Amino acid sequence: MRHNAAILELGPDDAALLRCGLESARMYFRTRPPVAAASRGVYIYRAGRAVEDWDSSPPCAAEVFRCMGKAARAALRAIARHLRLRSDVFDHLLDDTPLPANEVSSSVLVATYSHASLPNGKGAIGGGKAAASGEVEKGLLTLVSSDNPGLQVCDPNGRWYLADSSSAPGDLLLITGKALSHTTAGLRPAAFYRAASESSLGTNGGGRTSLAFRLMPQGNAILDCSPVAAAGHVIPHSYVPISVSQFMDDLSAVEEVMCNQPDTTYVVRNNLNKEPSLRSVLSDPLSGAFLEDAMLVSCGHSFGGLMLRRVLDSSRCTVCNAEIDAASLIPNLALRAAAAAVKHEDDRRLFHNSALRKRRKEMGDHTDPTRRSNRENGETTADDGLHRAVQYPFAVNEKVVIKGNRRTPEKFVGKEAIITSQCLNGWYLLKIIGSGENVRLQYRSLQKILNCQSIEDRCASQPIQHSS
Structure with missing residues (x-):
């Protein structure tokens, strides 16, 4: 433990x-x-x-x-x-x-x-x-x-x-x-x-x-900390939901920077495909928090967060393996300012995206009945420039039926489920009604539970309309 x-x-x-x-x-x-x-x-x-x-x-x-x-x-x-x-x-x-x-x-x-x-x-x-x-x-x-x-x-x-x-x-x-x-x-x-x-x-x-x-x-x-937060634990702002593929790519980029070379020197690889991202350089590799407390050690490298604590405990730099004097620490003001600026930009972009999604949802509620009926069965892509984003029509605690696609396991097709949480990129976490199993599916494989007979009767009675 x-x-x-x-x-x-x-x-x-x-x-x-x-x-x-x-x-x-x-x-x-x-x-x-x-x-x-x-x-x-x-x-x-x-x-x-x-x-x-x-x-x-x-x-x-x-x-x-x-x-x-x-x-x-x-x-x-x-x-x-x-x-x-x-x-x-x-x-x-x-x-x-x-x-x-x-x-x-x-x-x-x-x-x-x-x-x-x-x-x-x-x-x-x-x-x-x-x-x-x-x-x-x-x-x-x-x-x-x-x-x-x-x-x-x-x-x-x-x-x-x-x-x-x-x-x-x-x-x-x-x-x-x-x-x-x-x-x-x-x-x-x-x-x-x-x-x-x-x-x-x-x-x-x-x-x-x-x-x-x-x-x-x-x-x-998706690596998401929402269940941990729901249990009453305090979640730092750095632990945002992220896809596993992106998370592994970021770890690989950090390894290229932190991994010691055979001569125990810090070498920057001149390879654009392996260069670390700005976020990884300005973040603590252990906790993921931005280096707003960055300190410059005696060998010239900078650390913050949990990595700084590890360096101080071992009295040795994790990059060049040089001995560190804890009394010679100097605040790295430039790195702190850069980390704070990137964090502020991320928060601003997060707020902007949230406001944009809210505005698109409000505008989507005023769409014509034809588009609204199509949206109930999956994605809706409008022809004008205001509604080009994909609409995700399902909400938490909503009852849906799994219509499935080629990647959906056969045992879940046709089952009714309750949406327990919404993930990124149109993915939902569902609980199967009856068996209690949990499954993660995309919105394209889901469908709202409607009165199918009445819909079929209504569609059969209405002639096909052509518009110029």
Whole structure:
């Protein structure tokens, strides 16, 4: 709870399955041909992915994926209950279980094998760039099972400890991620972790095999903190609703800036596709808040918010790894002014968009009856320049029927539901009447409940009108 990491003990059947999966993964990597050594002992399994003829996965990969996925969902529900939320409040972010046909899971199972002869420069989970200050998981949470301890987690005081030192091969190490941190408005911060060196472990060089299940949200889902606010928690202004795809892109941009280079120097990549956005530069990478309290440290870099606290606790810069003197901090007034200006612009744009949507809604209420009747069944696009925006006709607590589209699961088509909340870009969160299931659908797949017989009779009695 304090370190954002925990050890989970599974039942005897699931623990035996994980031990079998670890042993099969070890044998899989040991029996690979020499040409596969370039992969450095990493295999990624994703449920629903089409398997090529040349591709082969470790035995028990599908069974381990289902077992760890079930444990990850149970842990996510436990975290929700701890925050005084419904246990299924995060279910709309996850894949359907079981997966529909021809659909690939967002979550992945990463099998890794590291030998003492390999350079200790790989990332802690699934490879990647090494970072002296540790890595952070992007998804909701990660469960790791290994046959030897080897993962260090950073505590709130900036000290690293071996998190899985007391875990058995059938146990799981839970690590929280950035997506969960944003969805809970920072109440469950993301954990920093790194791979421990062989010298600190004191192993005999036999290597380490691990299975890591990364519970990832769907790419078209929305990370929204409204359930957390409804539970009585205070939500900072920086935690605004954002799509998962945009959230992951912003994290990738921040990683390009914060990731240490091999010579531990700060290098700006001359690549327009990888340059960070202005928002990411002027925001704290840990909390997402604007750097209105930016301080200039002795090495020349600036920090604010939670990252400044981490730098002061460790007395070392997270960018250039230089030692920091806490007594030499200077307020960075220029960076503070820039962050305040961008924040003010965001607030102004947010207010402008809200006022514009309200004005369009008021103007839409005065449309002619023909357009109003068409709007009740979906989107309405007017021919004049005043109503070119798509109208979203449904409201919260409204009763609708799911007419479905090609992406709607068949089990929901034709069902009646109640709209519980409205998301961005015309998406709605609904509760199925009768079963109580929650589903997230777009407005195009919904229809208001009307007297269908009277509508058909009225349409049949009216002749088709032609206008010039």
